[in-house]
Amino acid sequence: MTTTTYQNSMARRVHGVPQSFIREILKAASNPGMISFAGGLPNPGLFPVKELEACTTMVFQKHGLKALQYAETEGFYPLREYISKRYKQRNNLDISPDQILITNGSQQALDLIGKLFINPGDKVLVERPAYLGALQCFAMYEAAFLEAELEEDGINTTELQDNLINHDIKLFYGVPNFQNPTGISYSAEKRKKIAEILAAYETIFVEDDPYGEISFTNRIEKSVYSYLPRQTILLGSFSKIIAPGLRLGWMVANPEIIKKATILKQASDLHSGNLTQYILYEFLKRNDIDKHIGSIASHYHHQRNIMLDALHHYFPSSVQYTQPQGGMFCWLKLPDPLAARDLLNKALQEKIIFVPGDTFYALNPDQHTLRLNFSNVEELVMVSGLKKLGSLI
């Protein structure tokens, strides 16, 4: 081997991968004394450590040998059954365990979807702005991105329709509940409308829903899946409602898709962590999950209120921001000509960090936007951080 790097050997798909600016930011965020609005982490104070510990002891004592052995690619059957039943109870959705594949968080579901559907150059429509992890994942399969604006009540359906008319779109990826990075949720009308529009095409809607249960209201909006099950792949995750370190999520789809995705998953990593699936299932079975999730939602709700109050008091009125009804993020738009990266440079000197919004666009980044996380910042720190940030603008 005579070359000095491996660039020549590497596959074409690798060259298109966007650099993750967020990785760099998160490293800076871990510096001592830094006030970080940058992360996307759930609040560890709400992890059910004691309960998981008790369940783990139980798993080792009752199922040790099975939990430590190789297992089915589809995932632990009782866990898939639990997810199926919860959809019925919470959303009145009929989803059989055969329609559920357990994955390593919903990120792996995105990867399997990319593998299953995207040929190089295939068109993928995303929200503007969009979840960065999906952009990175689909970029790896050499997707050609298209965007439609994410408005206060969800994606612009005229843009969606126009894109579908003008392009052959393989996948449309969206996060209808408390989106990352904006915190925006789709209205009931838009969800229905999206299903109506999509029904005339072959485009598959990837409905990513990691935050749906972290709701600050009692409303449960119907999923696009509920209107258009054959054409929707619905993703869920235990990362925000139990703990991300377990690395468990799931994919719901037509059994034909699940069957193929299972073969792809087998070739990718055989199956998800078996011990952790046993532990998680014991936890779900033995605890009041609604109560547990309710306490997370109520805590984040309080954090969000603190954030919105501080934005209201300490930020100039020319700064626009979303009013998230759930999830972990708030989205800001700075007045022209102030760019978020310039603000970040000043903020870093004050030991404050956030993610500039330009990172979250598939195509033409808006330099004036930024994302603030409210789930994992302590109340007093949040107030003093936002006060300083407001004075910098």
Next chain:
Amino acid sequence: MTTTTYQNSMARRVHGVPQSFIREILKAASNPGMISFAGGLPNPGLFPVKELEACTTMVFQKHGLKALQYAETEGFYPLREYISKRYKQRNNLDISPDQILITNGSQQALDLIGKLFINPGDKVLVERPAYLGALQCFAMYEAAFLEAELEEDGINTTELQDNLINHDIKLFYGVPNFQNPTGISYSAEKRKKIAEILAAYETIFVEDDPYGEISFTNRIEKSVYSYLPRQTILLGSFSKIIAPGLRLGWMVANPEIIKKATILKQASDLHSGNLTQYILYEFLKRNDIDKHIGSIASHYHHQRNIMLDALHHYFPSSVQYTQPQGGMFCWLKLPDPLAARDLLNKALQEKIIFVPGDTFYALNPDQHTLRLNFSNVEELVMVSGLKKLGSLI
């Protein structure tokens, strides 16, 4: 959506995926009363259940919040450090933690390697026969396979050389220690020779080593990696030496490759199970690992002896078989014209099951071969099963 299946929407790569006959076989193998030589499972009786349980309690009590949170894509640093130190102690290899990426078993490392290097149509050289999981994984990246014969002392190096002269080969994938499916190990001479041959090309050697520590002798052969580190990616796994249900393995490579693979892994599933990495690290730190692995090797050695004795006594001398010095498999060649699938059909009537060897070939399957697993069959059952099987031939 008007089509009745998703075939039109699915990516080209999916159509090339070989059906896993093994999945079907393993389902049959779980029928009650079935004597199974078909699996590739470690013996669960040797899982350190009690010790892992104790470590888990410790992890929850000392590191609960951290172990349950999101973590670095590279993997838990102390675990990578442990692997680094073990390579130094056991193999006298200098591998820094920065050269190690934690993966979901070595299967995910194969997937990341496919993603990183294989463009559709790129040539990948494999052993004849080869590990099925690698064939499935690389097929997904639309690799064009080439084969070189696996002889008693390793791959035929003349064929290797000829292939390299005649083709532009991206990857050469092999399992030099106690290969699956054959149990064959490469001689010291061939390892060195392979490194010498490869050095003149840009081909990367993927040296998969899940069984290396399960050795029935005191010899530790040098890895091809030790001769040619810049051009080799070395894979390891905790599945056979601790427990597969943890889903943890690793990839060793030049830091430049690891850096890219880490970005790909981030897009694939963010990181491997964090809780399980903490548990595994505690286990490795607090236990005599050499003793633990020694007891597995000694048990499998005994099982292998029983198998070879039974093959010697109950099988016609026209049946050829390997003499594995480690690992979990023995490989048989039936005399012409007896096909392994025909034998399997007869064996199934006697409630005996094994994997016909044709499954393990990238190109032209040899119908007369079959794989027998000896790690997970009880002694008396093994003898009676092989006696029956011998009488069927």
